[in-house]
Amino acid sequence: MKTSLKVPFLSLAINDDLKRQKLLDRIDSVLRRGILIDGPEIVELEEKLRIITGRQHALVCSSGTGALYLGYRSLPIPPKSEILMPALSWISTAQSCIMAGHIPKFVDCNENYQMDVKQLAGQITEKTKAIVVVNLCGMMSDIDNILQLCEKHNLYLIEDGSQSFGNRIGMLISGGIGTVSCSSLGAMKAFSGICEGGVVTTNVEEIDRLIRKLRYVGMENKNNSAHISLNFRMDTVNAGCLLEEIDCVEEISDARISLANLYYEKLCNIANYIPKPVITEIPYNFPCRFEKDRELEQFLLKKEIEVKRFSSHYMPGHDSIVDYCSRHNLILPVFSCEKLISETLLLPFHQCITVEQADYVCDSIFDFFKNQ
C-alpha cells in the first residue's frame, strides 16, 4: 500500500486540457456575441434539458434554491399550506418553502437516508397540500408509493432532484418527476456548469408560463410586472458551459458508478452500511457507516483522506428552522435519522478520484481495523 496519497473529498479544478479549452471556447463565443443575459444558449439548454427529463417544459434559473422557490410559488395552493418533506436534505428544500409562504413539515428517514413512506402516510392531514421527494445522495426514494399517496390524498408532488438529476427509476427520470421538479445544477453537482445554476421542469403549461414571469421580478412583458418576485435568471456564460457538460454526462456517470463499485466491492464486508451501486442511480455522495466511526474519521484525516459528515443535512437541526418553528408554535418531533446521520461518514466521491486514490482510501480503512 502507498504510504501517503492526498485524497480530497471533491475537486472542482478542471485539469483535463481539452475539456478546459472547450469551456473557454464556449465562454469566448458568448463574450464575443455579447448577449450575456437571455442569450441563445439559454433556449438551447432548456430544449436539451426538456428532452433529457422527458418533460414538456424546462426552465433554467440561477440556482437549485431558486428553482425550488419558483416550484413552490407556481403551485395553485393557498398560502401557509403544509408541505411534507424529508428531515434530511440540504436546508434549501425547507427554506425555499418558507420563503414561498408555506409551512415545511418534516418526515423521518429510513436506513437508506430516504423519506420513510410509512411515516409520511401517517403525517398527512387536511392541511397538507404537497409532498417533496428528495433523492438524497443520488439514491432514488420509494417514488411509486409516494406517487400513490399523492394520488390518494390529492396532493401535489414536488421533486427536489438536486442530488439525483438524470438518474432513473423504472420509467421515471429524476429532474422530471412530479408536478414540478426542481434541481440544482450548481458546480458541486454531478451535472453542472462552472457556476451556480438550477432547472425547473413541468408538464403543466400554466406552471411554465407563471414561472417564466416569476423568474424575473414577475415581468410578463417588457413594460409590466404582474407578480411580486425576485431575479432568478441564469447567465448565458453558464448556459454555454452546461451545454458543453451535456456532452460529458456519460463519461462522468461511468466514472462515478465505477468509483461506487470499487468502494462497494472492497468495503462491503467491513462496513455496517454501504450503498449497493445501482447502474441507473449515479451517486452524488457516498455515505457509509462503520464501527468506531469517530476514531476512523481521525485516522483517515491524518492520512490526508478528506472524509466528511453530513450533519448539516439534518434540516430540523438548523437554528433558522428551530427559530421559525418556535415563532409559529410548530412542534418539531425527535427524528431517528439524527442518530443515523451522526454515525455516517461520507467517503471522498468525485469523477476525478483515481483508482489509485480509491484503493488508498479502502486500504487505509482496512489498515485501521487491522490495528484495532
Ligand SMILES: Cc1ncc(COP(=O)(O)O)c(C=O)c1O
Ligand atoms: C437536495 C438539495 N436541494 C437543494 C439544493 C440547493 O441548490 P443550490 O445550491 O444550487 O441553490 C441543494 C444543493 O446542494 C441540494 O443538495
